[in-house]
Amino acid sequence: MRPDDGARPKTPVRANFIAAYTLAQIGAFVSFQPLLQVLLPLKAAAIDHASKAVVLSQVAFYGAIVASIANLLAGAISDRTTSRFGRRRPWMVVGALGASLAYLAIMRAKTPLELIGGVILFQLTFNLCFSALVAVMPDRVPDTQKGLVAAFLSLGNPIGTAAGAVLIGGVLVTEGYRYAAISAALLLGLAPFVIRLRDPPLPKADVPPFHLMEFVAGLWVNPRKHPDFAFAWVGRFMVLVALSLIQNYMLYFLQDVLDYPSLFPGHRSEEGLAILTTVSTCFNIAFALLGGVLSDRLKRRKLFAFAAALTIAASMATLSLSPGWPALIVAYIVLGCGAGCFYAVDIALVTQVLPSQRDAGKDLGVINLANTLPQALAPALAVWSLGPTHLNFHVFFLMAAALALAGGLAILPIRGVR
Numbered sequence: 001m002r003p004d005d006g007a008r009p010k011t012p013v014r015a016n017f018i019a020a021y022t023l024a025q026i027g028a029f030v031s032f033q034p035l036l037q038v039l040l041p042l043k044a045a046a047i048d049h050a051s052k053a054v055v056l057s058q059v060a061f062y063g064a065i066v067a068s069i070a071n072l073l074a075g076a077i078s079d080r081t082t083s084r085f086g087r088r089r090p091w092m093v094v095g096a097l098g099a100s101l102a103y104l105a106i107m108r109a110k111t112p113l114e115l116i117g118g119v120i121l122f123q124l125t126f127n128l129c130f131s132a133l134v135a136v137m138p139d140r141v142p143d144t145q146k147g148l149v150a151a152f153l154s155l156g157n158p159i160g161t162a163a164g165a166v167l168i169g170g171v172l173v174t175e176g177y178r179y180a181a182i183s184a185a186l187l188l189g190l191a192p193f194v195i196r197l198r199d200p201p202l203p204k205a206d207v208p209p210f211h212l213m214e215f216v217a218g219l220w221v222n223p224r225k226h227p228d229f230a231f232a233w234v235g236r237f238m239v240l241v242a243l244s245l246i247q248n249y250m251l252y253f254l255q256d257v258l259d260y261p262s263l264f265p266g267h268r269s270e271e272g273l274a275i276l277t278t279v280s281t282c283f284n285i286a287f288a289l290l291g292g293v294l295s296d297r298l299k300r301r302k303l304f305a306f307a308a309a310l311t312i313a314a315s316m317a318t319l320s321l322s323p324g325w326p327a328l329i330v331a332y333i334v335l336g337c338g339a340g341c342f343y344a345v346d347i348a349l350v351t352q353v354l355p356s357q358r359d360a361g362k363d364l365g366v367i368n369l370a371n372t373l374p375q376a377l378a379p380a381l382a383v384w385s386l387g388p389t390h391l392n393f394h395v396f397f398l399m400a401a402a403l404a405l406a407g408g409l410a411i412l413p414i415r416g417v418r
Contacts, residue, residue, distance in 0.1 A: 037273065052252070072369065088199050095129025098121070103122065106122060151293060225355075239342060248379070288343060308346075321394075
């Protein structure tokens, strides 16, 4: 981040802001993770059971491409928004309402093409909302609190994943109730934050004239001029590709390799996934808070982020051995420890290497490509690694472990943050 960037926030945020921000983040993930982890795999299987992995890969690929474009545009647009309701708030509202309509389209899909269309609509609207939500952190949170706030925000992923898996995989069995639940989670989670957010309008005089080519060119961040930003992007991208592989295809591992219904008669594979994510979440939360707070106190981000990536890689290497149920739970505990620490510390690190505070929304849109592009790459890697039978999970998990390790190594050359 440029040292002369006078727009950086200085005033500490209060506990009520952190609480509302955390609730909004949790609501977003409760609506998002179950869709990727449970609902889309089940929908793909319902449409074409024999080719479910291929259908899921196609859906995830096209959705991720749209999400990547939406992330870039949404952040840059919110940076320039002069609405009297603020820069970020309008897009959170519009995006959340649009995502709720997209859930309905996905639920009613009967063909692969209809499912792709529903997911494209979801990725477009959800990322419009989520980009604005993430941009609030550099808008409002000073560097001295970034680790703490990031630790709480990182709870959104594990709590959202666990709550969604338990609710969608265990409690609710009717499709309509499942989609209604994730829609309600998004809207209700965002509401308190959106209503109370201090989001002052951007004066129109501060917005330069719009020129399309300059706007498009501004989306590019030169890695030679901003190497720390580039290394942070690459590290985040690789680790999240690895995590996307696990999140999107673990249900199929439980169904086709572990044969969970035979191992535990009378129980569905979705219930097994709910158990794994719940156990993992407990450790995810603990290590997110621990990593975020310690990285603030010690003023060291890279060490924690690298150690977290290494822990994720170790858990995935264990999964490559196709372990039994007890060992699988242990591997998920280790995965939770690493993922929790990584999510908390890495987002704090990223917001400290942004090229410009004034263009934080746009730059975070570029960073968010490291969140969305893995969803496009992961399906292709999954189909390749699983082989013609779609059952070669040994290679699948080893590849994920290698990606996580490479992501951790990519963070080490960063110089602007310890």
